[in-house]
Amino acid sequence: MTPVGEMVLGLPEARLRPFVDRYLGYRERADVPLVRRESAGVFVVLILGWGAPLDVTDPRSVERGVTTVDSFVAGTFDGWCTTRTVGVGEGVELLLAPLSARRLLGLPLGELTNRAVGVEQLPGHWLGRLRDRLAEAPGWPQRFALLDRVLTARLVASPPVDPRLAWAWRWLVASGGRGSVGTLADELGWSRRHLAFRFRQDVGLPPKMAARLLRFQQAHAVSTEIGASGRAVDWAAVAAACGYYDQSHLIRDFHQFAGATPAALLAAR
Template sequence: MDGVLTEAIVGLPDPRLRPYVDRYLGYREQVARPLVRREVAGAFVVLILGWGAPLDVIDPRAVERGAYGVNAFLAGPFDAYCTTRTVGEGAGVQVLLTPPAARRVLGLPLGEVTNRAVPADGLAGWLARLRDEVADAPDWAGRFARLDAALAARLAAAGPVDPRLLQAWRVLAGSGGAAAVGALAGEVGWSRRHLAARFRREFGLPPKTVARLMRFQRAYATLGRELIGPPGHGAAPAAGTGPPPGRHGGPGWAELALRCGYFDQSHLIRDFREFAGDTPETLARPRSHSSNPG
């Protein structure tokens, strides 16, 4: 095997942090030869605080938006897939944040990091210090406790997010991306244009794109659960070892599209091409590497 996961530890944040952080994933991986993974798009922020072997994060559309030779970085919301490349032994903690949570924790509008991977030491001094503290902790419990303390301190010091934006996000997320942008705007008392501009600046992407990504994430996660089984190490299903839908009890593409809020199968396939770089059928084949969550 090209990459072997030697440790995978899921940690639950302090209960006070649960509205902002779902879980921590501690990992250690040995990669014998260069391994390239395709990371799917998503309306979330990924924070990697790692040590050991560095990796490259590459946006095929614009290489200058990537990060190279890093083991601690932040990736903002992405509206297309990117790739990572690594070799050697690496370890770290992965933290996934929703855009409203990331807006508060980072203290900056996410429009500044959309479709970008930024080294931790190039983004904020506290992130670089936190990586060192996490790496120096004696065990995973100590690392997760340090994350709890740092994130709680950031949230306590952060200003609130505009409640109208939060309401728009909650309605959109609660509908699984099905809520119409016009209805969102009406609910918060803004015009569609003003909502789109504010949403994009603060949360990184316009509501229409976020809605598409939410539907895609649901379909991608469903694909992983039904074809692959439960993810093995807390990261999202790396679609790639199960039979194509329609065989051995798996769902057909049209059924999957309907269940996940798509108009038809062609729209599902279009979004998979754009957000994951390939069709669902191809991603269901063996050795389709991905580590982003669905």
């Protein structure tokens, strides 16, 4: 059965946009269990919900998931996972770049690598209080305005990340994950070992894995855009454009990060 509901997009205020690209408010009813496969990504997912609980499961390890929660944070994952829910769910979803999440959450993302954690388990319990205030707000405009106020205050109160690390992240993103990690380390004047340590600590994944995920995310986005236009996807061309050696290399990453071939994933979308 197809779930029934609404989705509302909100744009954060200007000061927040370098850190949070959008808010997604949702209300969804699933009369039978709804299971979704969620692709890996070098981003952090924050769900603040007040409806039906859900489960997040990593097929590689039960300990990495969380059950019967309405609000959670999922750190950077290097494999796909699933979510399962039934009933009426309502809440707000945010996708955060790793270093933005590092500042907002106030903890190294290495502590959340390949993990989903209920917000009540995080330090300070401020996300749980924010969730309660969002639930009490009369509508989406008021909820988005509340997010603006609270998240801006968190950023103002948090120390900035190391500017060298911020530069390294921007460099890797600008290259689409195709830049050499050795070149990046040389540009920073860091050893490869130190660069890998800093990325594991503050991004949650080593730079080579982050680069792979950036390439995958670009290939996923490009193929989805082509498919949505009604055109046939030339997978070899997508692979070449996104920095893969060949089409089989792209397929292997889709299997690891999305749990399906590119064509199967596009058909499901």
